Amino acid sequence: MSKFLSVLLTIFWFSLSFAQSDSSSLNFLFVGDIMQHGGQIAGAYNVKKDAYDYRDCFQYVKPLVKNADISIANLEVTHAGKPYKGYPQFSAPPELSESLVDAGFNVIITANNHSCDGGSKGVVKTLDVLDKLGVKHTGTFRNKQERNTNYPLLIEKNGMNVAILNYTYGTNGLSVAAPLIINYIDSAVMQADFKKAREMNVDLIVCTLHWGTEYQSLPNAYQKNWEKFCYDQGADMVIGGHPHVLQPVEVKEVKGEKKLTAWSLGNFVSNQRDRTKDGGMILMAEVNKIAGKAVLGKVEHVFTWVYPRQEAVVKPFYILPDFDYNKYRPGFIDAESKVKYDVFFSDSRALFKEHSRGTSEFKVSGDAVIEGYYGKLLKGYYAQEYPYEVFKNAEIIDSGLKPLIHKVLGADGEYHWVVGYFETESDVRKAHITEAFIARPKFVFISPTEYKVIP
Structure with missing residues (x-):
């Protein structure tokens, strides 16, 4: 490879402000609910190739996702096959997960209230798609043996071992027959899982939960009770989704140790266009190993707004951090959409100013490398x-x-x-x-x- 390209490569990808961790630290990245409503499926269809294309949806968040060591996304759809359909029972094209992997996500969680939308076939076909992509995943399983072998999900990275747990409050009244397993929020099951995680001598336990009341900006008593349960069982992070709106992030001390709770990460991508539903956040957390113990370090968040825009043959649902896009492409965000864009970021900052603690906003406009890429x-x-x-x-x-x-x-x-x-x-x-x-x-x-x- 030429010296010119080596320099270019170094400048372009590996100089992000939220830098990749060294051998004694880990950078985590979490995003919220990944939906596929009918408008999104129609927008991704490339009639020329009779195929679906989602890559451009993620292009503005790709540098952040790829730069983390462990990037976790909640796949709140199934890959149950054709006919592809949106709400209320989702079946999304497999190209959606292909694009998630292309964007840099290396862990997909699958336990949520839409896990059973496609019946038993949907559960299995979703796992088949993820296995074919070679991406780690957890939350739903083909049988007990598979769960026993692969759960908790163990990630080994940078000299640290991380256990990832994933559960949902329910599946909209739908169920699948044995031997399939969906991880439900259940104290006896979770207690056994946490015990197994602790016995694996991991450095960190991350518990992801699908919970809460939809469209409410503050956590309810159910969430608070289960958060306490998880910390009592040894969790280090409790990361939530499902409400489809942002809820606060809190860094807190539990029994003398720093813990991280994200009550709801909001919608990472969806076709919900109402106020507070049309966006979410990327949560980034650094963990350092100090004297043989994993310790929570810097925590940052990036608010992201979803913008459907027709581009030639497809209509990407762009996931946009706050940035002056029209400076580089006049009219990229039209006047009507810009009003909604501004309201989302204003609402989100107001919510976090009042209720969040221990996290700071990372703004991509302050990073010369990302701005050059944009x-x-x-x-x-x-x-x-x-x-x-x-x-x-x-x-x-x-x-x-x-x-x-x-x-x-x-x-x-x-x-x-x-x-x-x-x-x-x-x-x-x-x-x-x-x-x-x-x-x-x-x-x-x-x-x-x-x-x-x-x-």
């Missing part, structure tokens, strides 16, 4: 295109080029495999990365409205 996505950028067969080469996959290799949906509905995010045509032509490939590249310009080959 500018390229909004204005357009240059890249080198190669045939897909080139990227099957093991040396290419394992090389430092991997973070710059991405699949692009062109404005014409065609798919392209490219390398790089270059500012100018001169830059893309000077990047001598062809030594790593057998094929000669095409030089291309990519924007939300065009995909153009440069002669």
